[in-house]
Amino acid sequence: MNALLGIDRIAEATPWLVETSPWREDPLAIEETVRGFFEAFNSMQYDRCLSYVAMNMGGERERLVGLLRLARYFSGTVEVQRVANITIADSQASATVNAMVRSEATKEEVKLVKTGTGWKLLWDGAPTHKVISKLDGNGKTDGKSGRKARK
Numbered sequence: 001m002n003a004l005l006g007i008d009r010i011a012e013a014t015p016w017l018v019e020t021s022p023w024r025e026d027p028l029a030i031e032e033t034v035r036g037f038f039e040a041f042n043s044m045q046y047d048r049c050l051s052y053v054a055m056n057m058g059g060e061r062e063r064l065v066g067l068l069r070l071a072r073y074f075s076g077t078v079e080v081q082r083v084a085n086i087t088i089a090d091s092q093a094s095a096t097v098n099a100m101v102r103s104e105a106t107k108e109e110v111k112l113v114k115t116g117t118g119w120k121l122l123w124d125g126a127p128t129h130k131v132i133s134k135l136d137g138n139g140k141t142d143g144k145s146g147r148k149a150r151k
């Protein structure tokens with residue numbers, strides 16, 4: 001069908017059009033967030049790791065850095081193989097991360113939240129912001145947010 005409509009030739013002639021399409025922006029940004037987090041984790045840059053996490057910057061930061069250090073000690077490097085099944089609903093998203101941890105294949109679903117123009121990971125161990133406000137027509141919040149309830 002694409003060949004009949006000439007879409008394949010358009011995509012070949014203007015790769016920038018395909019790469020900058022709005023429908024590609026969020027999935028690519030989500031994948032970059034996931035890969036950025038694990039790149040920082042693998043290089044033991046835990047403060048940079050936390051820059052990929054949606055959280056309050058209270059006194060929890062040192063505790064989270066400690067958890068990341070401990071996790072890195074036990075897991076070793078985490079080699080992200082693939083970020084798949086990305087689903088986006090308003091300002092929240094989920095993705096399946098396929099990775100190699102200690103030479104074993106793992107698969108885990110991660111949750112993300114849109115913050116400004118980017119995406120941040122929702123980590124159960126971190127005090128996160130949960131957007132409870134309704135989005136307006138432009139995808140912006142009305143500024144209200146609350147703290148995620150603890151389980």
